Amino acid sequence: MKKNLFFFTTLVLAAMLLIKAGCASDNTETTNKPAVSTKKKVDKHLNLSIFLDLSDRIDPKKYPNQTMEIYQRDLGYIKSVGEAFQAHLNGSKISGMDESIQLFFEPEPKAPEINDLAREMKFTFDKSNVTTETISSVVPTYVSCSEKIYNIALKDNKYIGADIWTFFKNKVKDQCIKPAHRNVLVILTDGYMFHQDNKVRVGNQTSYLTPELIKEAKLNSSEFASRMDADKFGFLPATSGLEDLKVLVIGINPQKGRNFEDDVIKKYWSDWLQAMGVTAFEIKGIDLPTYMDNIIKNAVTVKN
Template sequence: MKKHLYLTLLTAAPIILSLNNGCNAESQKDSKQVAAAPSPRHTKNLNLSIFLDLSDRIDPKKYANETMEIYQRDLGYINSLAEAFQNHVNKTKISSMNETMQIFFEPEPKSKEINELAKQMKFIFDKSTVTPAKIASIVPVYTSSAKEIYQTALKENKFIGADIWTFFKNKVKDQCILPNHQNVLVVLTDGYMYHQENLLKVGNQTSYLSPELIRTAKLNAPDFDKKMSTGKFGFIPATSGLQELSVLVIGINPQKGKPFEEDVIKKYWSDWLTEMGVTNFQIKGIDLPTYMDSIIKKAIANK
């Protein structure tokens, strides 16, 4: 009986060893998979630029919105952007830190107060300047300074328009793109472009877009896409070589009662950005900040 038991154990031993080796192999495999999991750290530094369109689109008297005024929505978007940037900085290794966030206008505001506030909103973090207190100040500074900027603009009540086309022509390459960075430009605008000192026109391509232009060209129709392509309607390319730039346009706000106006505006922007070399862009309508928050943070996180 003992001999029979001994033989049985000898016979079973290779099977047990084989099973153990299999379990060890699976365990090692799992360990390798865990070890190979991507790190939550960022691989690229972030260069975040925000363009504020302080034209009459933010005027609550001219463009009232019962749900939430336009300028209040802008402030919500800006708060989300500040939170996204602060989260990014908190997850970045100090040894490789080189993060930037700033705001732009075009033309520059004549208000000294607005220009001073804009300076306060420029953050540059590297290993020699970063501190916990400075990181923690990002959201409070952006929240309070942005609010003051909009209040000042509304109080002065001098809306001369925003020259977005010239901003792309003269400043985007030099000031919004850094080498070896994730370069993101966020434009807060209703999608129309107009500035009294920049009204270029070459054929059906222009440096501006207004409700009147869309109406005159009869683009607000179901076949707007075909009309625009056939007639070569669009923005004149302001520059080229923007492959290293991601663009997020927020706030497209067409005139009421124009069913295809938003589509026309988005096509103008989409064609324009594509012609200038931008391959990664999103063009969003005017939504409540609560709904736009996740879109903004995913765009900044590059997800």
């Protein structure tokens, strides 16, 4: 009888241990299951915009550069953008294609030829119109048309400035952002902002930025950041709600001999973009196109 009782007790204990082990195993599986991601799905369609600053910054007589003129660098950057867009098209399925690229100025150039060329550089691809030939025409079109645009601007020699602030205020939201797309805006500029018809100032916030303003504000010192923050120097926000826009600014080119001016300009831009809701952005100088190529292509093609 004792033997039977001992045997029965042993079986019960063994069963209890097995059940406990099974429960522990179940709990471990539940704990290690990957959590459901709440991160917003990255959209695969690309909506790419380019803004050209055709102010006197491109004038080789006023701002000569022995290594490579500014307008030649711009042309190299534009070619890289076109190549990035074309590579994106080649990697996209035709059945689900909805991709676009376009060129902007502000204000629109008075030369009708430039506006005609800009229209040629506007491409929209979907399954109803895409062909191998149209895809392969993107880079040649961007190289050829951009060269013509800069040649016309240089020959015209009338530089009224680029109104980037008004472009953000009136056009970026409506024309550079599409729902369910990766929206990327590439801006070619020296970082200064000025247009003769837009000189708004509220306290120390402005719609423009010039070397004279930086000098007048005494920002050319190592204390520029703390002074800008304390006295609220910066660009006036032109709009808001730009969370779905990625911005790449290329060509920051401070005047020579101005201490910390490069950093001041970049802080103006960085603070401004963040104030308008932009969370993904890069601000770069006027490096040679060879060195900027990967930066541009990564900015255009790499998903945030």
